[in-house]
Amino acid sequence: MTKPNFQQMPLEQLRTYILEHRNDDEAFHVYIDRRRAQSSKQVPMTIEEAEADLQRRFGQQAS
Numbered sequence: 001m002t003k004p005n006f007q008q009m010p011l012e013q014l015r016t017y018i019l020e021h022r023n024d025d026e027a028f029h030v031y032i033d034r035r036r037a038q039s040s041k042q043v044p045m046t047i048e049e050a051e052a053d054l055q056r057r058f059g060q061q062a063s
Contacts, residue, residue, distance in 0.1 A: 006030040
């Protein structure tokens with residue numbers, strides 16, 4: 001069985017494919033990469049920045 005071309009598949013169709021083929025890691029990784037590439041709000045974050053952000057968010061919820 002030949003796999004579809006995930007790079008050329010429309011994103012919504014790829015999402016549907018992943019939901020129907022949950023063990024297909026290749027399709028999942030292509031989907032995540034394409035979603036990240038489309039996201040204009042994504043800002044690269046270091047581990048230290050991520051930890052500080054999580055502490056800020058959880059700290060706000062705890063108080």
